[in-house]
Amino acid sequence: MISEKDFIPSNYTHSIEKGLYKWSAPSNIALVKYWGKKDHQIPANPSISFTLNNCKTLTSLAFEKKEGNDNFSFDLLFEGKPKEDFKPKIQKFFERIEQYLPFLKEYHFTINTENTFPHSSGIASSASGMAALAINLMSLEKELNPEMTEEHFFQKASFLARLGSGSACRSVKGNVVVWGNHNEIDGSSDLFGVEFPSKIHENFKNYQDTILLVDRGEKQVSSTVGHDLMHNHSYAERRFEQAHENLSKIKAILESGNLQEFIKIVESEALTLHAMMLTSMPYYILMKPNTLEIINRIWKFRNETNIPVCFTLDAGANVHVLYPENVREEVLELIKNELVGFCQNSQYICDEIGFGAKKL
Template sequence: MISEKDFIQNNYTASVESGNFEWSAPSNIALVKYWGKKDKQIPANPSISFTLNNCKTITKLGFTKKENDGNFSFNLLFEGQPKEDFKPKIQKFFERIFEYCPYLKDFHFTIDTQNTFPHSSGIASSASGMAALAMNIMSLEKVLNPTISEEYFFQKASFLARLGSGSACRSVKGSVVVWGNHAEISGSSDLFGVEFPSTIHNNFKNYQDTILLVDKGEKQVSSTVGHDLMFGHPFAEKRFSQAHHNLSSIKNVLESGDVEQFIKIVESEALTLHAMMMTSMPYFILMKPNTLEIINKIWKFRNETQTPVCFTLDAGANVHVLYPENVKEKVLQFIKGELVGYCQNGQYICDEIGLGALMI
């Protein structure tokens, strides 16, 4: 069993004065949700996600050797412009990972980052952003310690990303990723995401995700606050047990290709996530009226046409419409004809399953 101590390295044998790396990392959409976390970004229950392909963050990390003055030193650019309000989050991230990356205070960094999706679209960029930054940091570590293995490189990148944003650990490597200890998932860990270990049925290859941008405003309750409200939640233990059960079920579904059962689990998980929000104290609702309109339209369309399309939700109002590639034309026609009117400014993003982070 891998522990946190395995990611503490002291044998940095090489040195470097300056350089830069550039990585892209995608967002991801959970099929079985995690809601509630313990200290150090440890999930209260395991989760599994599809890695996306088009919605990603591209981050360039420049570094120059400096005197170790006991401080972190970095500039932050977002889409080429200084972004001071992002800096506290990066500072906190560096503080969290310093124990595992002691070389961070030896360099001045320039972090230049951009998203392929609109920043204020309501799509969470913390997962893709922290994953991309973690990949760059691990590239620097690989220079300082060339002996680290590829497996260690990706495990530690996922481990570091998790300390920046929990779900970021699912954006590092693999098309379907599990995060959190689960009895039936080989190698699963609370510390980092792992690639789904079984062969995925062809029905789920090239799966499509069209993201309907219902509400692009800031959520009235942050995910961090929402996670904390699971402590003392009257249904928390039942929910954590349900997530374990649903992960077992969806593992079988992904192996067997049972799209009908996939739809039931994924939609139930999305609604359960929001039910936890509505039954916490204080309670809150992140869905909007148009979210519900879209859900009802999807149900009606699926019943009338027998098209295997379903929805899932993150902790927000936007709707992810999931469907196999072989019904893409039919579903996009439905989206354009019946759902776009419920999107803010008619905006939606077409995405599909991807493979994880890529060096540029």
């Protein structure tokens, strides 16, 4: 069983004065949702996600040895311009991971990051952003310790990403990723994401995700606050059990290719996530009227055509429309003819299953 101590390096065999790395890391969309966490970014229940392909963060990390090693030293640029309001989050991230990357105070870093999707589009960029930063930092550690195995490299990158943003650990490697201990998933861990260990049915190859941007505004309740509200939630324990049960079911579904059962689990998980918000204390609603309009129209279309299209939601108002590649034309027609009017500025993003981080 791997523990946190396995990610604390003993010593480095090489040194490096300065350099530059650049990686992209994708966003991801959970099928079984993680909602509620313990200390140190440990999830209260396991989750499983599709890695996306087009919605990603591109991050370069330039570094140079500096005088003194008392403080963290970094500049942060977003799309080439200084982004001061992001800096406290990076400072906090560095504080959390310093024991695992003891070289952090020895260098001055210049972090330059950009997203392929519109900023403030309501797509969570913390997962892709933290995954991209973590894997860049691991590239530096690999230079200091060239004997590091590829498995350890990606495992530790996922472990570090989790300490920046929980779901970021599912954005490092793999097309379907499990995070959290589950007795049917070999190697699963609360500490990092693992690639889905079984063969995935052809029905899910190139699965499509079209993201309907219902609301680009900032959420009135952040995910961090939402997770905390699960601590004394009346239905929390049963919800955590349900997530384990649904992960078992979706494991079998991904292996068998049963699209009707896939739809049931994925839509139920999305609505359960929002039910937890509706029944928190204080309670809150992140869905918008247009979210519900879209859901009802997807249901009507599916009932009339038998086309296996479904929706899922993150902790927000936007709708992820999931469907097999072979019905892409029909679903895009539905989106253009009926759903785009419920999107802010008629905006939507076409995406599909991807494979994780890439070195650029």
